[in-house]
Amino acid sequence: MPMILAANANAQGSHVGEWRHPDAWDRPAANLANAVRLAQIAEGGGFDLLFLADGNGVRNMDKPDLFAATSPSDRPGIFEPVTLLAALAMATSRIGLVATTTTTYDEPFHVARRFASLDHISGGRAGWNLVTTSNPGDALNFSHEAHVPRDDRYERAFEFAAVVKGLWDSWADDAFPQDKASGRFLDPARVHALNHHGKHFQVAGPLNAPRPPQGQPVVFSAGQSETGRELSAAMADCVFAIEGTLPRAQALYADLKGRLAKHGRTPDSLKILSGVTIIAGETAEEARRMSDELDALVPDAVALDYLNKMTGLKFKLSMLDQPFPDLDTSEIGPTAIAQAIVARARGEGMTIRQASRAILPQMAGNLFVGSATEVADRMEEWYRGHGCDGFMIAAPVVPTGLERFIRLVVPELRRRGLVRTEYEGTTLRDHLGLPRPANRFFPA
Numbered sequence: 001m002p003m004i005l006a007a008n009a010n011a012q013g014s015h016v017g018e019w020r021h022p023d024a025w026d027r028p029a030a031n032l033a034n035a036v037r038l039a040q041i042a043e044g045g046g047f048d049l050l051f052l053a054d055g056n057g058v059r060n061m062d063k064p065d066l067f068a069a070t071s072p073s074d075r076p077g078i079f080e081p082v083t084l085l086a087a088l089a090m091a092t093s094r095i096g097l098v099a100t101t102t103t104t105y106d107e108p109f110h111v112a113r114r115f116a117s118l119d120h121i122s123g124g125r126a127g128w129n130l131v132t133t134s135n136p137g138d139a140l141n142f143s144h145e146a147h148v149p150r151d152d153r154y155e156r157a158f159e160f161a162a163v164v165k166g167l168w169d170s171w172a173d174d175a176f177p178q179d180k181a182s183g184r185f186l187d188p189a190r191v192h193a194l195n196h197h198g199k200h201f202q203v204a205g206p207l208n209a210p211r212p213p214q215g216q217p218v219v220f221s222a223g224q225s226e227t228g229r230e231l232s233a234a235m236a237d238c239v240f241a242i243e244g245t246l247p248r249a250q251a252l253y254a255d256l257k258g259r260l261a262k263h264g265r266t267p268d269s270l271k272i273l274s275g276v277t278i279i280a281g282e283t284a285e286e287a288r289r290m291s292d293e294l295d296a297l298v299p300d301a302v303a304l305d306y307l308n309k310m311t312g313l314k315f316k317l318s319m320l321d322q323p324f325p326d327l328d329t330s331e332i333g334p335t336a337i338a339q340a341i342v343a344r345a346r347g348e349g350m351t352i353r354q355a356s357r358a359i360l361p362q363m364a365g366n367l368f369v370g371s372a373t374e375v376a377d378r379m380e381e382w383y384r385g386h387g388c389d390g391f392m393i394a395a396p397v398v399p400t401g402l403e404r405f406i407r408l409v410v411p412e413l414r415r416r417g418l419v420r421t422e423y424e425g426t427t428l429r430d431h432l433g434l435p436r437p438a439n440r441f442f443p444a
């Protein structure tokens, strides 16, 4: 199976200073022309899929410097992602289209319906990234007074995913003969009403959409806690993982693949994509110069707000040159991302200023900066070393960072036989080497 290439396709690149860079798009807020162009660039480069992270709230209004400057995971002016992917489906023909939707503040019937529709519209290229919502403030937009506690979110997520998958199998593949001569639009013997009665959901079904072209759209998940990993092993086809070092990525990879057997699954049935920001240059010096240029676009106050946002900590500007403190896990924000940032800052003996600067290009994830050969070497090392099955690639500046990656690094990966040279199938499952599942209610 070749290395999987996914484009993390936010309207802005992955670097906090990105949108101010002279090469970045002008006016990136809710800009459809940009999104179409980015999807076409990624498809032209042979990417397996385009990925949209998402949330349901405006963040950082309590951090005025960062709020005004914004950062890549804030997204105050974007499109609802499934709506956007429906438009991108019409402007592309092969690339997979994956959108994030939360199980905490949505309903399984809505989600099953949206992604079944996207799968039909795109001819079998849809994927759903299941998250339980990272931003506590999103709760306030859905009639909650506070974020649902993590254990409850995950309990709901398991049931939610099971309902969505059941709804996608509502109809047999041949349930809609639409035969003018006989007058039979559909075959009443080929539909299954789910009649789900659970702790969180009561869903009668069936879904009001034919079975998706992929049978089941591809399910991604992003969550790295113990329960998050169990959810991925039980429910997901792909995991979007963030690890800053190869040994940590290898440990996560082995752990996730090792959980599959008890669900009757093979290691191949779950693909692990490692998040990475790639700054590729004609030469290593050029790549490092671009990285420095981007860092210079972020004032200290914005960088510090960003560190506080990512870790849940409350550092002040007067503390910038103090060593990063040794903190108890309970003081650090709950996500794997926050834990990784703190582990790195402590491990490398950083000051608070250095930690705030270190995360500007890539949050807690991985960063590959260098010439095409250097970047391809690192990707090959991670891939062959069982750190991942492929990469969720963010460019520091869009669209030029992605174009550079395609122009400089993709040919080198192809030369090494690590990625395929052209699309071989038509669906996202084809690209990922995932078979089309049989219908659980209408086995062949």
Ligand SMILES: Cc1cc2nc3c(=O)[nH]c(=O)nc-3n(C[C@H](O)[C@H](O)[C@H](O)COP(=O)(O)O)c2cc1C
Pocket: 052, 053, 054, 055, 100, 102, 130, 131, 132, 133, 134, 135, 222, 223, 224, 225, 226, 227, 228, 229, 240, 241, 242, 275, 334, 335, 336, 337
């Ligand atoms: C790599 C990665 C990407 C994520 N992307 C999103 C996202 O786009 N939107 C969101 O609301 N939450 C996102 N999350 C948050 C998770 O859904 C989850 O709520 C959070 O990580 C806490 O769970 P965990 O402790 O299992 O990691 C992401 C998490 C990870 C690790």
